[in-house]
Amino acid sequence: MLGPGDDAALVAAPDGRVVVSTDLLLEGRHFRRDWSSPYDVGRKAAAQNLADVAAMGAVPTALVIGLGIPADLPVTWLDGLTDGFRDECAVVGASVAGGDVTRCDLVVLGVTALGDLGGRAAVRRDGARPGQVVAVAGRLGHAAAGLALLDAGVPARTDALERAVAAHRRPCPPYQEGPRAAELGASAMLDVSDGLLQDLGHVAAASGVRIELDPQAFAVGEPVLAAAKELAADPLEWVLTGGEDHALAAVFPAGVRLPATWQVVGRVVEGEGILVYGREMGRGGWDHFR
Amino acid sequence: MLGPGDDAALVAAPDGRVVVSTDLLLEGRHFRRDWSSPYDVGRKAAAQNLADVAAMGAVPTALVIGLGIPADLPVTWLDGLTDGFRDECAVVGASVAGGDVTRCDLVVLGVTALGDLGGRAAVRRDGARPGQVVAVAGRLGHAAAGLALLDAGVPARTDALERAVAAHRRPCPPYQEGPRAAELGASAMLDVSDGLLQDLGHVAAASGVRIELDPQAFAVGEPVLAAAKELAADPLEWVLTGGEDHALAAVFPAGVRLPATWQVVGRVVEGEGILVYGREMGRGGWDHFR
Structure with missing residues (x-):
């Protein structure tokens, strides 16, 4: 104005x-x-x-x-x-x-x-409740894969590797999915800036719940797979711990019909912390899981 | 919220x-x-x-x-x-x-x-019109005087000197006078951050007018006078060119009845630039005037 x-x-x-x-x-x-x-x-x-x-x-x-x-x-x-x-x-x-x-x-x-907010309630971090589902929208692990390539000094020889590096240089957040998730009834939401495990940890702590993730539910992007192959790395580590893509992670009521832009990757249960591969996310970080 | x-x-x-x-x-x-x-x-x-x-x-x-x-x-x-x-x-x-x-x-x-804004129009810099009056609220020159004392390493031996140094450390902007001026019909306003002459120069340029200031209309504060005496400086230089007090300067319609918190210090005329002591504010800065 x-x-x-x-x-x-x-x-x-x-x-x-x-x-x-x-x-x-x-x-x-x-x-x-x-x-x-x-x-x-x-x-x-x-x-x-x-x-x-x-x-x-x-x-x-x-x-x-x-x-x-x-x-x-x-x-x-x-x-x-x-x-x-x-x-x-x-x-x-x-x-x-x-x-x-x-x-x-x-x-x-x-x-x-x-x-x-256009009349919507603000979607905070503390609204996750047992029985709800956890879903993500946007890229996960792309920027971390690109950063790893830059760190290692590996040239981006292929289109997939180039896309990983480009994702590090310029994120592509799914902006419109934020208001959309609010309208779909999301009870908690955040943008993934420090890595999905760490950021969902904030949701679990603020909401007083445990979040169980299914690692096999993630559609890992081609750039992430290509960079992992190039560097002999674990692609899922970037997906679960990489920041900077600014994907959105949200918690929805069970039974919600989500558009294809959202992938259900876990669920909310009683308890505390984050569970992956049936093990609790702890201070040991990613290595602790595998 | x-x-x-x-x-x-x-x-x-x-x-x-x-x-x-x-x-x-x-x-x-x-x-x-x-x-x-x-x-x-x-x-x-x-x-x-x-x-x-x-x-x-x-x-x-x-x-x-x-x-x-x-x-x-x-x-x-x-x-x-x-x-x-x-x-x-x-x-x-x-x-x-x-x-x-x-x-x-x-x-x-x-x-x-x-x-x-509580329903008020935003008071911009470009609304000054010939025939209007220029007024200020809040301290002018106090922070500059305090900074000069600190720069010179002069100890604040008196209450007045101490108040100048305190004004440099912590401004005391007349916040409530902003909305009040808007309600009194101010047609242009800004907070004095770079010095009154320079900041009113922005109003004059944005509004396409000349502003004439009357140096004798300023009530120079005791801390400014005390610091000027201590450092053999010109107190009016601090008043007219000192920033950091975050006083408010505003332009009001002629004939406005202003509360005692506002001092009329000049008027708006046709032309451009700032006139003080009958001389135009130029690149020479303060020395140019005296």
Whole structure:
């Protein structure tokens, strides 16, 4: 409604409530200028926050960005970053409403996303109940596979490997599935940013339930399988523990009819923690399971 | 409505629009850990963004904070910072709704404030018209005087000097005067963050008008006068060019009856730029005037 150039921006909030999420992203820790183009950094930084908003069941409306940049940063880098923010916002019909720029020794991005619930209840983490089913939408393990390829210095010789690396550079969150899940009656939801096991662990803890996952229910993507073969790695480890794809994980009432974009991968039972392969997720991490 | 701990926070926006402002604050550039307590850093960082929201005519409702902290930062420092954020929010009835914490070599604060207009039109920078009057509310020059004392290493031997240093450490923006000015019919408003001359220059440029200031109309505060005497400086330079007090400057229709919290200090005429002492504000900065 009123964009950059004033003390503050003005964003429509027709619902009478506004969903807001913020993240701080640092060069070297969250992105590398030698691994990702400025355009991809912008898209990824935007995607991460827009996905948080979608995971509440809201439609993202706007981003505001606090930007720290080194004095010697090329203007073309800044242009690419801005284009990336704009284009990722456009995917969901949101816009960049404002920002703040300051000098910094490294590139720092303070990204805040706003969203509108359109009359829906916010879908929190604490609503999972025994008897319900757990489902996921979007990619899982792609970004982790791509990062592993980059880490190992393995060239992306095939289309599948290239897609894994591309997934690390630019996530593709299933934004529209957030509000859709809310309308389908999701009782808990989050965006998978730290890995499915860890993030579902938050749902289990907040809801006071146990979540049992069926590893064989996951449709593992071709890029993940190709990267696993290339690096002699376990593809399911990336699927279950990889972050950065910003898939959505949600809990639905039993018997719900889900669209094909959602895969049922587990169920909610009495108890606590996460159960995979009949063993409890513990401090040992992934190795503990196999 | 829903605070920290989920993917995103939920904030009431009864107006159906939300005002949003974001800033990135960096240790070394925007604050120094050896000059300010963590509590004061939190209050100041919050105040800066809450004042931006008030300057649109809105009542601040919430802050979200992206926080970068070094691994060796004492927990007590973080506690003090959090207390500062909370207490400054409490001044305006807002709350800290959420945040994000990440490791960083220096302390980085990405602060975003939200606010509600309560049905009022947003007061922008481009609404000043010839014939209107310019008024200010809040302190001017106090923070700049305090910073000059700190820079010079002058001990705050008197109460007045101590108040100047305290004003640098913790601003005291006249938050309630923002919505009040909007209700009194302000046609343009901003919070003074870079200095009154520079910030009113933005109003003049955006509105296509000239602003004439009367230097003798300013009630210069005792801390400013005391610091000027101590450092043999010009107190009016701090008043007209000092930032960080987050006073509000607004343009009102001629003949408006303003409460005592607002001082009329100038008028809007045809033309461009800022006129002080009958001379135009130019690239020469303050020295150019005297």
